[in-house]
Amino acid sequence: MIAELGAFSLVLALALSAAQVALSAAGRIRGSEPLRRAGEGAAGAAFLAVLVAFGALTVSFLTSDFSVANVAANSHTDKPLLYKVAGVWGSHEGSLLLWCLTLTGFGAAVALTGESLPKGLKASAVATQGALGVLFLAFAAFASNPFLRLNPVPVEGRSLNPLLQDPALALHPPFLYGGYVGFSVVFSLAVAALIEGRVDAAWARWVRPWTLAAWSLLTAGIALGAFWAYYELGWGGWWFWDPVENASFMPWLVGAALLHSAIVTEKRGALVGWTVFLALAAFSFSMLGAFLVRSGVLTSVHAFAVDPARGLVLLAILGVTAGSGFALFAWRAPAFAPGGVFAPISRESSLVLNNLFLAAATATVLLGTLYPLMLEAATGETISVGPAYFNLTFAPLMAAAALILPAGPLLAWKRGDLKGVIQRLTAAAGLAIAAAVLTYALVEPRKAFGAVGVGIGAWLVLGALAEVIERARVGRARAGEVWRRLKGLPRGAWGMTLGHLGLGVFVLGACVETGWKQESAEVLAPGRGLEVGGYALRLDRAGAVDGPNYLAERASVSVSKDGSTVCTAEPERRFFPAGGQTTSEVALCFRGLSDLYVVLGERRATAAGEPGWLVRAYWNPWARLIFLGPLLMAAGGLVSLSDRRLRLGVAARRAAASAKAEAAA
């Protein structure tokens, strides 16, 4: 019964989304307030209907209703509660339903909260969002229905892939989809602006909070995914330049560019066409990502729930949506009025440079990701593009962007004073260079690239701090004045500082971890040990333990430094009978910013012939920063967002006050 309710709600949501398009479009064309309101109501109702469908699928998973094919394929009665819930979005059908839920949710949010938007623009945006909803809901309802029944009903389900049974990965898809689909709002606003033929500061002020929200969620989602890859896959790596990873990274890069260009459009009315273009591109890249991940056209180590035939439908949706968006852009954008003029040395110019670097970096990632497809289509040869390509192309472009980054916020709008900026950043630059030189000279083994990376990371962190110091006049004004200024800084400024700081922290972590990580692996009998990164590890014992839905071997490895024990690592090797799959449960020993990473491998005989276990250990210096950095960036986005909300409220109140004053007059 529950599944039928879900299937019905899904089709109902499709009908409501179609009504949303028709009513909003009619309301826009006729200029009718009731029709517009009805369209907004339909947007809210469509969200509620998808919510009911999503709830129905969740209930089916919670009650292990194996008569539903999707539940039977992805769940198991023994599975812990968290992963029963996570199983809802662990499959192709379920993840598409989550996508639809997020899409209609954002649509409803625009429809019900966008009071300060111009009426025509809002109606067009709601209609566009509804059209996106129609496409994806139709796909879900007709080609990818999660509520199909099975007959005969199996006694037991096939369980969720054990690698996905992990807290970080259970939360990863909702965050990632929040980001991916959050860009749909920006897309709809861009299409609406193109239809209305007008882009102004108010439009940009609306685009920014949505971009910030989507980008922050995407940042957190990617960080969760990287953290999962880091400790669940047991390879000690966190980023492989795999197509599936790139698929999520490209919308992130475009979103970052959009965040910055929208500032210029909002504050100075310039870069209008470019901002609209990026707004269209961000969601197009999100859909490209969904297509690449779901269709399996590119070989990836992270491919789950792959289905080539339905991947083609996603490609068709991508073609229709992005195609019509960009066609509209080509038709209407040339008519946009060029915005404010700025000098070559100015805040605007620095943001343009930032956008150029981000766009070029996105293009190189796109080329590296799609090149195997293009070559195969052209010559039939099968290739893969490895990390070396991305290290050679992406890294230098981002390094160049990082070098100019701290100068940007210190430059004035319109015409900046380069000499003054250089003076203010001398200390930061000096310290960063000193950090790089000292790293190169003192840290063994000597790594030139690692040292450069440390220098860049330090430059970003110090540059972000220098900007706050400058704004608050630390060291030049009295303490009370400094405090007053710090308190007076808008949240948006703090958000920016946090974001840039997070980038610096990430660069530091990534470069130190990549440059100086150590690895050691040995077959150990109980009582024997190995050494890595200055720590001595001893395998105390290993034995069998039972989990809720798996059998495991757990080792107890004591870690000591200079003779004193610092922690006990308990890595596991789990066997899941439901899928016949083995996974490694890594033990992490937090040592300040660094990790000691211990993996229990298979049972093997040692060189001396004793029974033993393969134990692999990594020393990952500053690995903590790799995940802390993105979290800081996401937090920065949220802090900025709280500021925007406030300002939107102020703008609306001001508008209301002036309207009241007019009415009184």
Added chain:
Amino acid sequence: MGFLPKSRTARRRLTIVAVAAPILAAAVGLSLWAMRDAVVFFYGPSQAQAAQIPPGRTVRIGGLVETGSVAKNPDGSVAFTVTDNTASTRILYRGDLPDLFREGQGIVAQGAFDRSGGFEAKQVLAKHDETYMPREVADALKASGEWRGEDGKTANAPDGAAAAR
């Protein structure tokens, strides 16, 4: 400078082009240069035999791990055979195999042939999803006429036997 356009908008456009062009050129140049070294070709065992790959060049070999072929050497290395059921390649790998490495499973090994014709892998990739076959492996099997379909690939409609496992 008389050759610069007089209109302010045109000058501005020229400045943007002057800044953008070197960055884009650098990006394109870097991409082409990096693409030469970073591209790794993929072969099935029979294609690898036919292609006469020079020793030392990094390539990927993909196929099914032949049942009964996995030998664990005392020095910690592992030797196994991947096959597309027409030809096979013996692979030596020093390191810990991924959890999903099993006999009969499709895998991809990245490494190089040595002078004696053996393949030494630097990296062995098995997929996270037990029902997922790397597309190259599937294509290589199709090319050698050994394609038998992927078991349980349509995750949406499990047959009774698989579901009741």
